[in-house]
Amino acid sequence: MSSSAPQVLFLREGDDVAVACRPLSAGSVVAVNGSEVQLRTDVPAGHKIALHLVREGDPVRKYGQIIGFATRSIEPGDHVHVQNMAVKPLQLDYEYSTAVPEVQYVPEAERRTFQGFKRPDGRVGTRNYLAVVSTVNCSASVSRFIAERFRGDALKEFPNVDGVIAVKHMTGCGMNINGEDLRMLERTLAGYARHANVAGYIVVGLGCEVNQAVSMVQHTNLISLGTPSRVPTVVSIQEEGGVTKAVERGIKEIAALLPYANGFTRSTQPASELFVATNCGGSDGNSGVTANPAVGWMTDEMVRHGGTSVLAETSETYGAEHLLTRRAVSREVGEKLVALMRWWEKYTSMHGAEIDNNPSPGNKAGGLTTIYEKSLGALAKGGTSPLVDVLQFAEPIRKRGFLFMDTPGHDPVSITGLVAGGCNVVVFTTGRGSVFGCKPAPSIKVATNTRLFEHMNDDMDINAGVILEGASVPDVGRVLFEKILSVASGERTKSELSGIGDEEFVPWMTGAVL
Numbered sequence: 001m002s003s004s005a006p007q008v009l010f011l012r013e014g015d016d017v018a019v020a021c022r023p024l025s026a027g028s029v030v031a032v033n034g035s036e037v038q039l040r041t042d043v044p045a046g047h048k049i050a051l052h053l054v055r056e057g058d059p060v061r062k063y064g065q066i067i068g069f070a071t072r073s074i075e076p077g078d079h080v081h082v083q084n085m086a087v088k089p090l091q092l093d094y095e096y097s098t099a100v101p102e103v104q105y106v107p108e109a110e111r112r113t114f115q116g117f118k119r120p121d122g123r124v125g126t127r128n129y130l131a132v133v134s135t136v137n138c139s140a141s142v143s144r145f146i147a148e149r150f151r152g153d154a155l156k157e158f159p160n161v162d163g164v165i166a167v168k169h170m171t172g173c174g175m176n177i178n179g180e181d182l183r184m185l186e187r188t189l190a191g192y193a194r195h196a197n198v199a200g201y202i203v204v205g206l207g208c209e210v211n212q213a214v215s216m217v218q219h220t221n222l223i224s225l226g227t228p229s230r231v232p233t234v235v236s237i238q239e240e241g242g243v244t245k246a247v248e249r250g251i252k253e254i255a256a257l258l259p260y261a262n263g264f265t266r267s268t269q270p271a272s273e274l275f276v277a278t279n280c281g282g283s284d285g286n287s288g289v290t291a292n293p294a295v296g297w298m299t300d301e302m303v304r305h306g307g308t309s310v311l312a313e314t315s316e317t318y319g320a321e322h323l324l325t326r327r328a329v330s331r332e333v334g335e336k337l338v339a340l341m342r343w344w345e346k347y348t349s350m351h352g353a354e355i356d357n358n359p360s361p362g363n364k365a366g367g368l369t370t371i372y373e374k375s376l377g378a379l380a381k382g383g384t385s386p387l388v389d390v391l392q393f394a395e396p397i398r399k400r401g402f403l404f405m406d407t408p409g410h411d412p413v414s415i416t417g418l419v420a421g422g423c424n425v426v427v428f429t430t431g432r433g434s435v436f437g438c439k440p441a442p443s444i445k446v447a448t449n450t451r452l453f454e455h456m457n458d459d460m461d462i463n464a465g466v467i468l469e470g471a472s473v474p475d476v477g478r479v480l481f482e483k484i485l486s487v488a489s490g491e492r493t494k495s496e497l498s499g500i501g502d503e504e505f506v507p508w509m510t511g512a513v514l
Contacts, residue, residue, distance in 0.1 A: 005469040008032055008049060009289055012064035015099065017048040017080050019062075019367070021468045024049075025169020028096045038075040045243025046285030046367035046431065049082040060085055063288065065320070067373035080369070085466070087370045092322040094338060096331040100386050103401075108270075111305045115489035116267040116273060120225055123196040124273035126424045126488040129440040129481055130164045130254055130261050131191055132196045135171030135205035135213050142235075142243055143168045143204045146250035147502075158262040158462055161199070165439045166255055167192045169507050174514045178438040180509035183219065187210055188394040188507045190220035191420025193232070197440035199261035202253045204246065207238030211285035217378035228258045266490065272306030274488055275397055277418035277426045277441065278381040279312060281411040283359075284431025285367025286448040290476070291429035291464035297477025298427070298484070299402060308400045311382040311412050311425055312389075312407040314340050315348075317426065318355050319372035320379045324404065336390040340406050362432045381429070393508050394420035411436055415443075425484055435459045437495025438504050442487050444492060446480065459494050 008018040010033045018032045024043045029036050032051055043049055048062065054074040059066040068085040078084065095176040098184045106112075130150075134143040147166035155161050167189065175182050189211075193201045201224070203213045213234040216222065220249050224232045240246040280287055299309035311317070317324070321337055328334035348355050368374045383401040393406050394417045405421055407414035413436065415426055421443045423514045426441050428434065431448035433456050447453035450465035462483060464476045487493055495501060 010051075010230050011062060011289065014061060014064055016052065016054050016061045017050055019289055019492055020045055020049060022048050032366050036476060038077050039079075040075060041079045043079045044367065045451075048285070048367065048369070050074045050076055050078040050080050051269055052076050062373060063376045065323075065372070065376050067376065068370040075496050076125055080365060081367070081447045083371055085369050087372060090319055092319075092371070094322050094334070095326045096334040097326070097328050099326040100329055101327065101384055103385060105306065106304050108306075112271045112485055114271060114274065114485045116265060116269040117196075117199070117264045119196060119264075123422075124269045124424070125196040125198070125264075126274075126442060127162045127440050128160055128195040128261060128264050129162050130257055131193060131201040131440070132164065132166045132250060132254065133193050133201050133203045134166065134168040134172070135189070135203060135211045135216065136209035137168075137170050138173065138206035138209060138234075139204045139237055139246075140166070140168035140170075142237055142246050142250065145243075145247045146202075146204070148256060149247075149251050150254060155258070158258050160262045160265055161258060163439070165502060167505050169505055170187055171507060171509055173209040175210045176511060176514065177210050177392050179511055181509055182211060183327045184393055185507050185509075186216040186219050188416060188420040189216060189220045191394050191396065191507070192420065192440070193222060195419065195440055196240065196422065199255040199264055200224065202233040202235060202250060202380050204235045204250055205237070207341035221250040226257045270306065270341050271302065272400065274302065274307040274378050274484065275421075275423045276309045276484065277312070277423035278304055278309060278416055278429075279411060279415055279418070279426065279436075280316075280381065280429040281436060281483070282377050282430040282432030283363050283366065283368060283374060283377070284448055286465070286468065287366075287368075287470060288373075288380050289448075290467040290473075291446045291448040292377055292380035293432070293473045293503070294464045294467070294476035295381040295429060296383035296428055298480045299381065300385050301477065301481050302484075303383070303385040306400060308397065308403060309383070309385075310397070310403045310405050310418055310421070311379070312405045312418055314376060316371070316378045316409040317341075317375050317404075320345065320375040323379060324382065324387050327385070333387060333390055337387075338405060340390070366431050372466060381478075391421060393417040397422040401419075408508060410506075413502045413508045415441075415504070417508060425488055427480065427484070429464070430460075433459070435495065435498075435500060436504065437493075437498065437500030439501035442493045443495045443501070444480070444483055444487055458498065461494050
């Protein structure tokens with residue numbers, strides 16, 4: 001870190017705290033907003049320093065918003081964290097569509113492009129996979145065995161095919177056959193099967209499961225673009241006569257799809273065909289200061305080019321949703337978001353939990369104290385563009401622009417929903433060091449601080465920590481935007497180079513296991 005870099009960051013006028021850019025020792029004097037504050041304790045990087053007296057019970061503000069309430073008197077120079085701040089219910093002021101910004105769209109002739117795979121139905125992929133979609137956990141191993149036969153030199157005659165993935169999971173049976181859980185699983189699996197990054201697929205089941213392949217195909221209008229009849233190929237272990245025969249049948253069917261998939265080549269496509277999933281995992285106190293605001297700049301730029309950026313993790317937007325309702329293009333869109341928050345309150349209480357069980361221990365070690373603080377920082381990924389739609393988990397994306405999807409904060413589940421909805425690139429911010437990868441959508445990792453970027457350089461794609469050293473948020477946002485175009489055109493991300501992404505498909509199961 002440059003010796004000229006600031007010791008702390010003061011984010012908004014009226015804030016009660018500043019954020020330490022580096023570890024600071026007790027007794028140190030830091031300059032903040034035209035005055036000096038002497039630290040009463042050591043303060044780790046990414047953690048908060050009190051700028052003035054906050055009395056017990058009073059709100060504590062960061063980002064210009066309430067992030068918690070003092071549980072005891074906080075003196076200037078104190079380390080503000082779990083020992084002196086906690087949550088209480090907020091009385092949020094929900095305004096609907098009162099601050100919808102106008103997008104300054106880039107003229108179509110000047111919009112950026114990338115090299116993508118255009119499908120027969122007009123969608124554009126950033127990768128070119130074949131998929132083996134498992135209906136139930138009982139067919140997961142068979143699906144994996146089929147996909148594994150196409151590793152190494154097995155695809156050398158098909159250079160345009162990125163690989164064969166097994167879309168396997170831990171559920172598919174023991175479910176309410178008429179319940180929302182099953183409908184959501186069907187929607188999620190169908191979203192991966194018809195994904196723009198997937199040229200063709202087969203479905204593999206056991207035969208007696210609740211999630212019957214035929215019903216899934218009917219309920220989701222799932223068709224196959226890789227077969228002349230457009231009817232998806234279904235391999236049933238029980239009908240085939242066991243594991244060995246089912247594997248051999250599956251291998252035969254995938255082999256028959258390879259020439260079709262290999263026929264797709266990259267061509268110049270508009271950035272409007274990019275659907276970017278945004279997510280944060282292993283967050284720290286710098287996430288809402290560096291990486292997430294840079295993603296927000298990218299979101300606005302992607303929207304200006306006619307593309308789409310999707311914010312998710314509903315449980316990590318809680319307490320900040322009032323800032324999104326003002327940007328909703330209609331009251332209906334804003335009310336859909338608020339309804340999600342009320343559902344999440346009931347959902348967590350039903351299981352004896354509270355939404356503020358999040359932040360995780362790692363988040364707290366990195367400087368995040370409450371869910372309000374975490375949510376406000378996570379919300380920065382959404383930039384400043386109008387909120388045009390609110391989607392259910394894995395619901396197909398039908399509008400372009402800035403969207404929100406209902407997902408849990410758990411990273412694999414959240415991104416599974418986003419990719420199932422149609423996102424063909426993932427942007428993932430981390431301050432503690434998440435190594436998340438995802439097939440079939442490439443995952444770009446953005447480090448919130450330089451120490452992490454250097455320490456885990458084999459896993460991080462972009463260093464947003466330079467913002468703590470004097471770079472601007474737009475500087476890093478531009479780097480990210482260019483990286484997305486490059487990755488969408490075929491550049492491999494660090495997670496792809498490491499071979500990560502085969503185990504991260506995790507459908508969201510909200511109901512009872514029967």
